[in-house]
Amino acid sequence: MSTRDIILTGDRPTGPLHIGHYVGSLANRVVLQNTCTQFVMIADVQALTDNYEHPEKVHDNVFEVACDYLAVGIDPTKTTIFIQSMIPALAELTMYYMNLVTVARVQRNPTVKTEIKQKAFGEGIPVGFMVYPISQAADITAFKANLVPVGEDQLPMIEQTNEIVRTFNRLYQTDTLVEAKALVPKCARLSGIDGQAKMSKSLGNAIYLKDSVDELAKKIQKMYTDPGHLKVQDPGKIEGNTVFEYLDVFGVDVQKVTELKEQYQRGGLGDMVVKKYLLEQLEILIAPMRARRQEYAKDRAQVMKMLHEGTTLANQVAQQTLYDVKKAMHLLY
Amino acid sequence: MSTRDIILTGDRPTGPLHIGHYVGSLANRVVLQNTCTQFVMIADVQALTDNYEHPEKVHDNVFEVACDYLAVGIDPTKTTIFIQSMIPALAELTMYYMNLVTVARVQRNPTVKTEIKQKAFGEGIPVGFMVYPISQAADITAFKANLVPVGEDQLPMIEQTNEIVRTFNRLYQTDTLVEAKALVPKCARLSGIDGQAKMSKSLGNAIYLKDSVDELAKKIQKMYTDPGHLKVQDPGKIEGNTVFEYLDVFGVDVQKVTELKEQYQRGGLGDMVVKKYLLEQLEILIAPMRARRQEYAKDRAQVMKMLHEGTTLANQVAQQTLYDVKKAMHLLY
Numbered sequence: 001m002s003t004r005d006i007i008l009t010g011d012r013p014t015g016p017l018h019i020g021h022y023v024g025s026l027a028n029r030v031v032l033q034n035t036c037t038q039f040v041m042i043a044d045v046q047a048l049t050d051n052y053e054h055p056e057k058v059h060d061n062v063f064e065v066a067c068d069y070l071a072v073g074i075d076p077t078k079t080t081i082f083i084q085s086m087i088p089a090l091a092e093l094t095m096y097y098m099n100l101v102t103v104a105r106v107q108r109n110p111t112v113k114t115e116i117k118q119k120a121f122g123e124g125i126p127v128g129f130m131v132y133p134i135s136q137a138a139d140i141t142a143f144k145a146n147l148v149p150v151g152e153d154q155l156p157m158i159e160q161t162n163e164i165v166r167t168f169n170r171l172y173q174t175d176t177l178v179e180a181k182a183l184v185p186k187c188a189r190l191s192g193i194d195g196q197a198k199m200s201k202s203l204g205n206a207i208y209l210k211d212s213v214d215e216l217a218k219k220i221q222k223m224y225t226d227p228g229h230l231k232v233q234d235p236g237k238i239e240g241n242t243v244f245e246y247l248d249v250f251g252v253d254v255q256k257v258t259e260l261k262e263q264y265q266r267g268g269l270g271d272m273v274v275k276k277y278l279l280e281q282l283e284i285l286i287a288p289m290r291a292r293r294q295e296y297a298k299d300r301a302q303v304m305k306m307l308h309e310g311t312t313l314a315n316q317v318a319q320q321t322l323y324d325v326k327k328a329m330h331l332l333y
Numbered sequence: 334m335s336t337r338d339i340i341l342t343g344d345r346p347t348g349p350l351h352i353g354h355y356v357g358s359l360a361n362r363v364v365l366q367n368t369c370t371q372f373v374m375i376a377d378v379q380a381l382t383d384n385y386e387h388p389e390k391v392h393d394n395v396f397e398v399a400c401d402y403l404a405v406g407i408d409p410t411k412t413t414i415f416i417q418s419m420i421p422a423l424a425e426l427t428m429y430y431m432n433l434v435t436v437a438r439v440q441r442n443p444t445v446k447t448e449i450k451q452k453a454f455g456e457g458i459p460v461g462f463m464v465y466p467i468s469q470a471a472d473i474t475a476f477k478a479n480l481v482p483v484g485e486d487q488l489p490m491i492e493q494t495n496e497i498v499r500t501f502n503r504l505y506q507t508d509t510l511v512e513a514k515a516l517v518p519k520c521a522r523l524s525g526i527d528g529q530a531k532m533s534k535s536l537g538n539a540i541y542l543k544d545s546v547d548e549l550a551k552k553i554q555k556m557y558t559d560p561g562h563l564k565v566q567d568p569g570k571i572e573g574n575t576v577f578e579y580l581d582v583f584g585v586d587v588q589k590v591t592e593l594k595e596q597y598q599r600g601g602l603g604d605m606v607v608k609k610y611l612l613e614q615l616e617i618l619i620a621p622m623r624a625r626r627q628e629y630a631k632d633r634a635q636v637m638k639m640l641h642e643g644t645t646l647a648n649q650v651a652q653q654t655l656y657d658v659k660k661a662m663h664l665l666y
Contacts, residue, residue, distance in 0.1 A: 045428055046662065052432035053504060059663040085664050088421035090429045095378055098464055102457030124435030127464060131431055134460060171386060283382035304666060330392040331377065331418050331638060 004142075007032055007183075010143035011086075011109050012042030014051060015059035017068040018206035019282070020190040020199035023249055025149055026072045028185055039143045039314060040074060042066065042307075045084045046135060048118055049124075049128040066303050068209050071293035076306045082137070082314035083307055089318035093138035093325060098169045099135055101160070109133050111156045137161040141177045142318040148250040149183040158182045174328035176277070176321070190249065195224030195242045207282070209289055209300045216282060232270040250281050335443040340365055340516070341478035343417075347384060347392035350401040351539035352615070353523040353532035356582055358482055359405045361518055365482075366411040372476045372647060373407060375399065375640075378417045381466060382461040400634050401542050402624035409639045413474030414638055417472070422651035426471035426658060427464070433500045434467055434493070442466050444489045466662055470494040474510045475651040491515040494501045504550035507661035509654070525584065528557030540615070542622055549615060554610045567604040575608050583614050645656075 009029065013016065017026065022207045032038055042065050047058045060085060069081055085091060106112065112133060116125055133156075136144055144213050150160055158180055165177040184287065189198055192205025207219050224242050229236035238244040238261050251257040263269040296303055326332055342362065345348065349360065350449055365371055375398050380391045395416060402414055417423060439445065449458055466489075473481055473494050481491055491513055498510040525538025531541045532631060540552050558576050562569035571577040571594050584590040593610065596602040629636055659665055 041384065048429070048662075049432055052429075055505070055664060057663040059666075062666060063608035083666055085425075085659070086666065088425055091424035092421055095424045095461065095468070096381070096385075099382055099459045101460050102454075103463050104457045105459055106460055121435075124437045126432045127436055127439055128428065128431035130436050131460060131464070135428070172388070194566075199453060307597050307666065326418070329381075329388040331388060331421065333392075333395060333416055333640065 004145045005180075006143060006145045007036045007038045008041065008140050008143045008180075009038070010139075010147045011045050012043045012047035013058055013065045014047050015061055015201035016064045016210050017072075017207045018201070019207045020206065020211060020260065021068075021285075022072060022103075022193075022285075023187050023190050024151065024185055026069070026074070028149060029079065029214055030073040030075075033075060033118075036147065037144065038079040039317075040069065040079050040081045041084050041139060041314075042082070043084045043139070046132055046139075049126060049132050049135075050115075050121075052126065052128070057208070058234055062307075063300065063303060064210075066307055067293050067296045070296045070303065070306070071209060071289040076310060080310045080313050080317075081307060082311040086311045087315055087318050089315070089322040090135070090138045090142055092322055093142055093318075094135045095236045096325060096329065097134050097137055097164050097168070100164055100171070103210075104128055105160075105163075106133060109160060110155050111154055114153070117293065133157050133160045133165070137164045140180050142321045143176045143314070144317075144321060145180050146178055147183045148180045149185060151189065151193060152184060155182055155184075168328075172328040174311045175326040176328050187249070191242050191245055193219050193223045195240065196250060209286065210293055212290070213279075213283065213287075216286065217279055220279050220282070223275065223278075225271045225274075229264075229271065233267050233288055235267040236264045236269070236271075238264060243271070244277050246278055247274070247281065250278070250285060252281060269331070338369045338480045339372065339449070339476060339478045339511075340369045340371045340480045341473050341476045341513075342371070342480065342482045343376050343472075344398055345376045345380035346391055346398045347380050348394055348396045348534035349541045350405075351532055351534070351541045352532050352583075352619075353525075353539065354401075355405060355542060355618075356523050357484065357518055359402070359407070361410075361482060361516075362369065362404040362412065366408060369480065369607040371412045372478065372650075373402065373412050373414045374417050374472060374647075375415070376417045379465055379472075380605070382446075382465045382468075383454075384463045385459065395640075396633065396636060397543075399640055400626050400629045402627045403636065403639070404622040409643060413643045413646050414640060414652075415644040418652050419644045420475070420648055422648070422655040423468070423471045423475055425652075426475055427468045427514065428503070429658060430467050430470055430497050430542060431464065431494070433497055434505070438493075438496075439463055439466060442489050442493060444487060446480060447486070450490075455615060456622040466490050466493045467497070473513050474498060474519065475584055475654045477511045477648070477654060478513050479511055481513045482518060484522065485517060488515055488517075501658075501661075505661040507657075509661050513662050520582070524530045524575050524578055526552050526556045526575065542619065543626055544619070545623070546616065546620075549619065550612055553612050556608065556611075558607075562597075566600050569602070569604075571597060573666045576604070576611050579611055580607070581616060583611070585614060585617055623630045 043064050044058050060247050136157050162179045165179050168177050169175055192199040192203055194205040195204055223242050225241050226237040247257045354439055374393050384391050469490050493514045498512050498647050502508055503509050525532040525537040526623050529538055556575050559570040580590045
C-alpha cells in the first residue's frame with residue numbers, strides 16, 4: 001500500500017487555459033505530480049451542465065485543454081489525464097449518491113447558488129446543474145482522492161462530498177469511501193487584464209497560454225494600470241495596478257520589480273516601459289510553453305492517444321471503486 | 334430493419350410479484366413477447382431511490398422477481414430480461430438528459446408529487462427520487478422503445494420522456510431518440526384482499542404468485558366480501574365484493590360465475606362456498622406457476638445465468654444508443 005496522497009483535480013473544457021489557471025492550479029500540478037498520485041480530469045460532462053446547448057464547443061476544447069496541460073509540463077507519465085465522459089463509473093456513482101442527498105440540501109449549496117445567479121439560466125435551472133456537486137462527489141471519491149485543490153469559493157463542494165462519504169460509509173457499514181481535504185492554493189486569484197477581480201474567458205479579459213507574442217503584446221498594451229497616471233513624470237499608483245500585480249506574480253527578478261515600483265510611485269516611469277518589461281517577463285514563462293504547445297497541437301493523434309491511455313487507467317481505478325461501492329450496497333449479482 | 338414494436342417495461346424489485354402484477358402487466362408481457370421486441374428491466378437502481386436504506390432487500394428481490402417472470406411464462410428466448418444496475422449506459426444517459434430538464438419541471442411532475450406525499454420521506458426528498466422520471470426516460474430511450482405499458486397514474490412519466498426526446502433531437506439536430514406511446518392495459522387495477530383499491534406489498538393485502546395453497550386459502554378466507562351478508566340465506570351484494578371482483582378476473586367458466594352471482598344476490602349462497610370456488614379457480618392459474626417457480630428457485634445459478642445473458646444483450650443495445658447520443662452531441666473522442 002502506498003501512502004502517497006491522491007489528488008483529483010481538473011478543468012471544464014470550455015476554452016483554452018489562461019495564465020490565471022496557470023498561477024492558480026496548473027503550476028501546482030506540475031509540482032504535485034512528483035510527490036502525489038495525481039488524476040487530472042477534463043470535465044466535459046460537468047461543462048455540459050451549463051453548456052448543453054453547445055456540446056461541440058466542449059468537445060473541441062477537450063483537445064485544447066489537453067495541449068495546455070502538456071505545454072505547462074503536466075507529464076502523462078506522472079499524472080493520469082482523462083476525459084470524464086469516458087468513465088461510466090462516474091455516472092453510476094452519481095446515481096447512487098443522489099439518493100443520499102436531499103433536494104433541499106443541494107439547493108442550499110452556496111457555490112451553486114452563487115453560480116446560478118451569475119449564469120441567469122433562461123428557462124430555469126437545469127437539473128444537471130443543480131446536481132453537479134453530487135457528480136463532483138462521484139469524481140472525487142471514484143479515485144479515492146484525499147486532496148482536492150480548490151479555490152475558497154469551492155469549499156462547499158468538498159463539504160458536500162464529505163457529507164456523502166460519511167452518509168455512505170455509515171449507511172452501508174463500510175469504509176470504502178474516503179473523505180477529502182481541500183487544498184487551497186496560496187496564490188490568490190489573478191485579476192483580468194481589465195483589472196476585474198477574476199480572469200475569465202467569458203469576461204474577455206484573459207491572457208491564454210497559447211497566445212502568440214503579438215496577442216500577448218496587444219493585451220498587455222490594453223492592460224489596466226493607474227488611470228490617474230497620465231504623464232510619464234507624474235507619480236503613479238501600484239495598488240490596483242494590474243501590470244504591477246502581474247509583475248509581482250511573474251517577475252523573475254524581484255529586486256528589479258521593487259525598483260520599478262519605487263520609480264513608478266516617484267514619477268518618471270511610463271506605463272509603456274513597465275508593460276514592455278512585463279511582456280519580457282511573461283515571455284520567459286510563456287515562450288517555451290507556446291513552443292511545446294505548437295508541437296503537441298500539430299500531432300493530434302498523439303495527444304488523443306495520451307488521453308485514451310490516461311482514460312483507460314482512470315477507468316480501472318474508478319471501476320474498482322464502483323465495485324467496492326456496489327459490494328457495500330449488496331448490488332453484485 | 335424490423336418494424337416490430339419495441340417495448341420497455343419492468344418492475345422495482347422490492348418484493349415478490351402478486352396477482353395484481355399478473356393481471357395488470359405480466360399476463361400482457363407473455364402475450365406481447367410473441368409479436369414485439371420486449372425488454373423487461375428489473376429496476377434495482379430505481380428501487381433504491383426510495384429503498385436506499387435497504388439495498389439488501391432490493392438485491393434479494395432481483396432473484397425473486399426473475400423467478401416470478403419465468404414462472405408466469407416470460408420466456409428469456411423471446412424477452413430480454415436484465416438488471417438495471419448492470420447497464421452503465423442508463424446512468425450515463427441520465428446525466429446528459431438531466432441538463433435538458435429544469436428543476437421546476439421535475440418538481441411539477443404529478444406522479445412524483447403524489448408519490449412524495451405517500452412516502453413521507455423523513456429527512457426530505459432525496460435528489461435520486463426527484464430525478465427518477467429522468468432516469469426512466471433513459472431506460473425507455475436506451476432501448477428505443479416506442480411502447481411502454483404503464484398505468485394511468487404513470488402517464489406523466491411518458492410525457493416527461495417524450496419532452497426529453499423532442500428537446501434532445503431538436504437541440505442536437507438528430508432523430509436518434511424515439512418517442513414512446515403509453516400502452517395502458519385494459520384491465521383495471523386489482524383490489525387488495527381487504528377490498529382496498531390497490532393490491533400492494535406495503536399494504537399487506539396481496540396474493541403472491543409464489544404463495545402456497547395454504548397461504549392462498551388463508552388469504553381468500555380473510556377476503557373482504559359483503560359485510561352485511563351474515564347468514565347464508567340472506568341476499569348478498571356483489572358490488573365491492575372482492576371475491577366476485579376476483580372471480581370476474583380469474584373465473585375460467587363465465588357462465589358459472591354469472592350463476593353464482595345471481596344466487597348470491599338472491600340469497601342462499603354462503604361466502605365459504607364462493608371462496609372455495611375462487612380458490613379452485615385461482616389454483617388453475619397459480620398451481621402451474623408455483624410448480625415452475627419452485628423448479629427455477631431451486632436452480633439459482635441457472636436463473637442468474639439467464640439474467641446475465643439478458644443483461645449482456647441489453648448492454649449491447651443500450652451502448653449503441655449511448656454511442657448515437659454521444660455522436661449527436663459531438664462527444665466522441
